[in-house]
Amino acid sequence: MGQARQTVERRQLGLTLRRLRKEAGKSQQEAANAIGKVRSRIVDLEDGRSATPEDDLIKLLDCYGVSDERRETVLSLGAEARKRQRRRTYTDLLPGAFQRFADLEASATEISSYESGIIPGLLQSPGYVRAVIEECDGVWWDATTDAELEQRIAFRLDRQERSLTPTGQRSFRFVLTEDSLRAVVADAEVMHEQLQHLAALVDTRDDLVVQVLKQDASRNPARGGGFTVFSFSDRGTPVGFFTAVFGPSTYHSDEADTATMLHGFSELQNLALDRDKSRALIDKISKGG
Incomplete structure (x- = not known):
């Protein structure tokens, strides 16, 4: 070697x-x-x-x-x-790509993530995880057995455990759109659980920042898309990933590309509500506002 x-x-x-x-x-x-x-x-x-x-x-x-x-x-x-x-991009076409994504996620020292219309995976409550996976079952993959469905749900929850369990100096930065908070995934009870879960994470973790981009925001340079940048402190250069509903995982490791993605994320942070106002909006929507 x-x-x-x-x-x-x-x-x-x-x-x-x-x-x-x-x-x-x-x-x-x-x-x-x-x-x-x-x-x-x-x-x-x-x-x-x-x-x-x-x-x-x-x-x-x-x-x-x-x-x-x-x-x-x-x-x-x-x-x-x-x-x-x-290469500027790498497309993972090998079996088990979801596991390698989770490995990358768990090893990052900083995660900067923007999602539109959906709560990011690391912030999803158990009921929301189940509902999202059930929505996709039989559409983006063949219909699964109950046991296979439970395995998918367990893997998502394990991803959260691996990434969010304190293991040194890490930081998590999320920007999500207001419609992701107002969407009804499964039913109102699931969404209430999800909003309470999100509020609890914000309230109890100093290493996690959640900002909400309001529906009436005048600008959104990432409208219609979602992306994540994994940073690794002094252990390597950042890796970027654009969210795809279906298809292989494609990663960006060219420093010019990841710098552009981080610049875009910074712009979204500036356009979104700050941490405290975002927390207040989560509470308001949870109460039916």
Whole structure:
């Protein structure tokens, strides 16, 4: 393994290997021993700062007891990570893309997210999570069994647990549109639960800022869209992601692109209500105002 430029593919490979190592109950030193390298090589690999030959990747997967489809997916991701071409975007077409998105989300030190018409996933209450997934079931994927539906819901809630559980200095910044607060997802009871959940998050977390862009706002440079930028402090450059209802996950890692996305988010923050006024509006809508 040699030093390599950090890319989305290498970052995703590293995060996947970190998750698999932890699931297997292995230490970084044990992983390093499996490939005959020093521990710092595993650190670099898991941080997305190293490329790894296929034979070393196979040894790691053997060490972690990974087989079947997951093994083939990681090997394919490893092949992508070894490519040297510079691309402005990366489209994740491999199986289990939702898991790699969650890994990226959980590893970010700062999340800047704008959504229109829907409460962002990390802020959704359990009832709202269920309602949104049930709305999509049989439309964007084949109709699922009750057990499969519960697995999807559990995964969304696990994403929240992984990202929102305090694990060091992190910050979360959300701008959402007023119509996302007023929409009726499932029924009024679910929406009341959701608004109360959102208010509780705002009230209890100093690391989380929620701002609401009102319906009568005169400008909205992101009208009709949604996007998220994951930042990583000194552990790498930001990664951007545009929300898509259907289709593969596409990431932007070019610094010019992510700088534009962060500029757009800053503009949305300036146009939205501040934290206190947003909190008051959430309370007003919750009470039927």
